[in-house]
Amino acid sequence: MAHDHIAAFSLKTFSELLESIYHGLDEAPLWQGFLNQLRNEMDASICFLILRTPNPGDAGLLLSDGLPSPISDTPNNVYSDGLYALDPFVNLPAGKVVSLEEFLPATQLLNSEFYQRCMKPFDLLHILGVDMQLANGLRASLRITRSPNASSFTPQDKEKIALILPHLERAIPLYARLQQMETERTLLDRTVSQLSLGTIILDDNRHLMHCNAIADRILAEKNGISSKDRQLLITQGSEASHFRQLINNAIDAHRHSKPHIVQAMAITRSAGHLPLNIVVRSMPQISQMDGQTVPSVAVFISDPEYKSQTSAEVLGQLYGLTPAESRLAMALADGQSLEDASNSLHISRNTARAHLRAIFAKTGVTQQTMLVSLLLKSVAAFIANPR
Numbered sequence: 001m002a003h004d005h006i007a008a009f010s011l012k013t014f015s016e017l018l019e020s021i022y023h024g025l026d027e028a029p030l031w032q033g034f035l036n037q038l039r040n041e042m043d044a045s046i047c048f049l050i051l052r053t054p055n056p057g058d059a060g061l062l063l064s065d066g067l068p069s070p071i072s073d074t075p076n077n078v079y080s081d082g083l084y085a086l087d088p089f090v091n092l093p094a095g096k097v098v099s100l101e102e103f104l105p106a107t108q109l110l111n112s113e114f115y116q117r118c119m120k121p122f123d124l125l126h127i128l129g130v131d132m133q134l135a136n137g138l139r140a141s142l143r144i145t146r147s148p149n150a151s152s153f154t155p156q157d158k159e160k161i162a163l164i165l166p167h168l169e170r171a172i173p174l175y176a177r178l179q180q181m182e183t184e185r186t187l188l189d190r191t192v193s194q195l196s197l198g199t200i201i202l203d204d205n206r207h208l209m210h211c212n213a214i215a216d217r218i219l220a221e222k223n224g225i226s227s228k229d230r231q232l233l234i235t236q237g238s239e240a241s242h243f244r245q246l247i248n249n250a251i252d253a254h255r256h257s258k259p260h261i262v263q264a265m266a267i268t269r270s271a272g273h274l275p276l277n278i279v280v281r282s283m284p285q286i287s288q289m290d291g292q293t294v295p296s297v298a299v300f301i302s303d304p305e306y307k308s309q310t311s312a313e314v315l316g317q318l319y320g321l322t323p324a325e326s327r328l329a330m331a332l333a334d335g336q337s338l339e340d341a342s343n344s345l346h347i348s349r350n351t352a353r354a355h356l357r358a359i360f361a362k363t364g365v366t367q368q369t370m371l372v373s374l375l376l377k378s379v380a381a382f383i384a385n386p387r
Contacts, residue, residue: 008159013041017164021171025178035065038164042144042157045124050141051172066145087114089143092131095165097158100127119145128153130161135173142168198301201283203293204251206231210295218301224269224276225301232299236268243267246280247297253282254296277302304335315375319362328355332368333375 009017017037024031031049039047046066054060088109092098100109109115119125126146133139142161146153198215202208207230211219219227226233232247234240246263253261261282266275279300286294312326321329324347331341342352356368365371 008156008163009041014163017041018167021164021167025171025175029063030175031063032065035063038144039065042128042160043146043150044144045122045147045150046143046145048141048143048145050143053139053141087118088112089127089129090131090141092129092141094131094133095169097128097130097161097165099153099158100129101152123147126150126152128157128161130165132165132169132172134169136176138173138176140168140172198303200232200299200301201295202232202247202297202299204255204296205293206247206251206297207293208232209293214303214306215301218276218303223273224267225278234267239265239267243278243280247299250280250282250297254285257285258282274304277304319359321359321362325355325359325362328352329359329371329375332356333372335372338368 017034020034020037021031024034027033035047035049038044044066046064049063050060051063052061054062088104089100092103104112124145125148128144129142131139131141144153144161198218199210199212200208200215201210208227219225219232224235226235232243234243242265246265249261249263253259262279263281264277264279267278268275279302281298281300283295283298312323312330315321315326315329316323324345327345328341328347331344332338336344338352338356339349342349345352347355359371360366363371363374365374
């Protein structure tokens with residue numbers, strides 16, 4: 001029976017379509033190869049894959065192949081710009097391949113505003129479609145169109161779409177999960193950067209896999225530590241030897257699934273600069289395939305001279321500080337003394353002391369060191385705007 005279904009395609013075409021579905025997960029534009037191949041196979045004018053239905057104020061996520069250039073070259077299209085509200089070919093039975101001719105009588109279609117405005121100007125008449133109700137509440141729709149001069153869609157055409165449908169129903173939630181993971185990684189990366197902490201990930205060959213913005217800045221300065229050919233380099237010879245040993249220890253722990261070790265050291269910089277603080281730790285072992293590169297070591301770098309990115313506006317909201325009080329609190333969190341802060345803010349020392357007394361009263365602390373600790377641990381440090 002399965003062989004009879006595959007006969008709707010040649011085995012070669014079926015294999016190429018499946019390959020394009022899964023290859024399209026990280027393709028740019030997304031699934032473009034699949035839509036192009038499907039359009040050619042179906043002798044179609046346009047293929048659409050709707051991953052998010054348009055709504056007022058939201059153009060949705062509409063992937064396509066075959067749209068005329070005046071439409072495809074614009075950020076939205078006539079459908080996303082409002083004609084979706086007129087589309088009669090919606091809310092199809094989930095998982096069932098349906099033609100527009102089955103769904104809507106021809107006379108009713110030809111007299112509809114949707115046909116006159118969205119189909120006729122682009123020489124479209126026949127549509128084949130399927131709606132997918134996927135895991136976790138996801139929904140998607142596939143639409144394939146032909147011109148009036150082309151033949152109507154046949155049962156064999158519907159069989160072709162039914163054959164690839166299970167693979168789309170697997171691939172689309174997988175794409176959504178990958179997007180979610182990337183969003184979570186980006187948010188975590190930005191949060192760590194806003195805490196002024198550089199993060200570097202190495203594989204078990206000591207090659208750089210990832211650096212956040214803070215780490216990129218520190219490495220680019222080439223002051224105590226830098227990178228070359230995807231390797232970390234330490235300037236001082238004795239420190240370089242010690243650093244290599246820390247990395248070797250972490251890689252060994254990773255390879256043998258030992259308890260995650262955490263090691264630290266300081267990296268000397270040129271005269272006039274405080275040392276960098278470095279923490280090295282092994283990463284959990286994961287099941288991997290031959291030849292797969294996986295994260296093995298995390299290197300965290302703290303630059304004591306880097307200014308904090310605490311948000312003055314959020315500080316004000318958290319503790320009821322005035323703008324002037326927030327600016328002073330941020331200067332103190334950046335390590336300035338009260339005298340230095342008053343000079344940098346161009347206020348008198350008496351004014352600075354008055355602001356500090358108000359800050360103490362509003363935050364509930366009684367010492368400047370306690371205030372700095374409070375501010376650096378507050379949520380304001382996590383949601384500051386990156387510089």
